[in-house]
Amino acid sequence: MRVPSVAWAALACSALLSVSALAGPLDKPECIAPAKPGGGFDLTCKLAQSALQEGKYISDPLRVSYMPGGIGAVAYNAIVAQRPAENNTIVAFSGGSLLNLAQGKFGRYNENDVRWLAAIGTDYGAIIVAENSPLKSIKDLVAAIKADPTKVVFGAGGSVGSQDWMKAALTARAAGLDPKAMRFVAFEGGGEALTALQGGHVQVYSGDASEAEEQMKAGAKIRVLAVLADKRLEGKLASVPTMKEQGYDVQWPIIRGFYMGPKVSDADFKVWTDTFDKMMATPAYDKLRAERGLFKFALTGKALESYIKERMATYRQLVTDFNLKVAN
Incomplete structure (x- = not known):
């Protein structure tokens, strides 16, 4: 019996949807560097790219893309508002990103609007x-x-x-x-x-x-x-x-890491955190991190979220103490 072309199209579409539904968070992953090529965000993405691929934690290469603008603001807004559920997209951030966030430079969004994935090193x-x-x-x-x-x-x-x-x-x-x-x-x-x-x-x-x-x-x-x-x-x-x-308790860590969209599922998010936990526990990772001038600092998931909230409170207090104008 001959199946009408419309039926074939429906079957093909159904198959594509099934494949899409089965696509895992580590399939065809992307890392967004919120700046032009070169610099700290690029370094952060490429450290993850090297470590994930060399350790065989992913089968598809981690693609690095660039989204400059507002020292991270454009990427932050895009992930929250337009790409909130992408389970295979991670975005680089730094301590400078958090400081700008505390000064209101990311618009109407704050630290509670994304999922903080991993801190992979610090300066x-x-x-x-x-x-x-x-x-x-x-x-x-x-x-x-x-x-x-x-x-x-x-x-x-x-x-x-x-x-x-x-x-x-x-x-x-x-x-x-x-x-x-x-x-x-x-x-x-x-x-x-x-x-x-x-x-x-x-x-x-x-x-x-x-x-x-x-x-x-x-x-x-x-x-x-x-x-x-x-x-x-x-x-x-x-x-x-x-x-x-x-005699002067002044500290300034400059962490580097990644966040994900706010609507990424708990299950997919756990795949990423588990992967980063395994990766960052290896001597091979320590070597790659040190080669890029970063010191050891490894946090994922809830532990990182707690750390971020503590830092944001510190940064906001400094903004007040130093009377820095908060952007609207």
């Missing part, structure tokens, strides 16, 4: 001076600020309200200086700020630990006074004390 803030600087410790820096704040100029690759500005502001506040009175020069990026530091145009650079480590390996004439971590770091900076060790 930390660092207070850096030129190698020939008379400042040998944070106590020296605090004393210099108290003696004459106009002679201590901070420089960083970010404007007022950015992560690098926040590190400088917290350091100034620890020295008893109102951050509004702090002398601060914003540069286009960390490279420009480091050049200015070594040239004596600024006295202090509030940057990142991994960046400082790489620059020192490359021969930069700099010295790290403190890392803004909860404990000393491993590697080349192991001898550098934390701010807390030096």
